[in-house]
Amino acid sequence: MTPRFRHVALIGKYQAQDGARASGGAPPDQVLDGIGRFLRAQGCAVSIQKCALDGCDDAGYRQLTLEEIGRECDLVLVVGGDGTMLGIGRLLAPYGVPLIGINRGRLGFITDIPLDGYPETLAPMLNGEYEEEQRSLMLAQVMRDGQLVFEALAMNDVVVNRGATSGMVELRVSVGRHFVANQRADGLIIASSTGSTAYAMSAGGPILHPAVSGRVMVPIAPHTLSNRPILLPDDEEITIELVAGRDASANFDMQSLATLAHGDRIIVQRSGLSVRFLHPKGWSYFDTLRKKLHWNEGGS
Incomplete structure (x- = not known):
């Protein structure tokens, strides 16, 4: 199936590699490359933010500035926490490109797709099955x-x-x-x-x-x-x-x-200006509040 989104930009915090190894997680470059490979398998062209990832040329990713991402890409995947999404959202808002957040932070109010199991969530979204909202x-x-x-x-x-x-x-x-x-x-x-x-x-x-x-x-x-x-x-x-x-x-x-x-x-x-966020089909803001604020825990 041809994806709805043909050209996807992948943005994340690449410089935290040593800390990720120390905590037992996969280095961020491996995480992002894994997501990039998944996107390619779905039929998407993949670019990354310019100068963000050492060795990215060897992986065959085009490097684009944020301005070029805004002009050329029809979807941006932000891998990180809410702080990363806030910064990227402000910078890309003038271009109207939609954003999807894969959460590597702690809370994830606006980066709401867990890193674990992201392929099952992302695949239908790439083919047009998503909820859209705009934040001013x-x-x-x-x-x-x-x-x-x-x-x-x-x-x-x-x-x-x-x-x-x-x-x-x-x-x-x-x-x-x-x-x-x-x-x-x-x-x-x-x-x-x-x-x-x-x-x-x-x-x-x-x-x-x-x-x-x-x-x-x-x-x-x-x-x-x-x-x-x-x-x-x-x-x-x-x-x-x-x-x-x-x-x-x-x-x-x-x-x-x-x-x-x-x-x-x-x-x-x-x-x-507003930021366009895409969420999985059936997404609910109340589900997010219940999960992130731990409502109902300890109840009968």
Whole structure:
């Protein structure tokens, strides 16, 4: 059977080879080569991310930049954890290429296919049997004296944090044209539905179903106990101004960092870009929550 996806890009963390051997697992290059061989057996052309894997030319894989992958490939397989998927998803979002995640991390909320037994799951997906969903991205900008000094996309969250050794920060928060409050806390999280199961959840925020078009604003250890998480529509612009606090910073998916000065404004808005995820047929978000959060364990 001719696969629905003809040209597949394979992306993973190749540099962790020594650690994988020490833990008793197969070296990442062997894992990825095994997946590449499987894809070829299904009739797919396989490329890998450029300069990612030593010896890849000997295996006959084309090396492509991420930009070339976005333009030329019709499917991307990401082998790793959610952090790897977050980074790749942001970079490939402008191209609209769908992503499938094979989980080599610990949680796997968005890399949901286990490494063990992946051929049985992937084979029907390559032939068009899958569920598709789209996760929206946030655009965050740091403004200083009216000038843009930093800009980043985020799929999970935008986090304003206090310094490692300093006290609380004071943040002036507005939503749209409306002032919300001056908040004193260790920080503030603006999370998408995708990021609602990450840092926001550990800080006491709610879980948002991916179909919910909203963001959750979660204070981190607030000084005022009545300062609670709030669900906001994702078409509203959120502005966070640093009023007081030393060594504060803004994190974007915990992968990009901006150092903040007093008076800096972090503006968070819907980016207009989204990431396409493909899941096995019959996939359910609630199955993922039940498995990853260990619901029902110990019950009768």
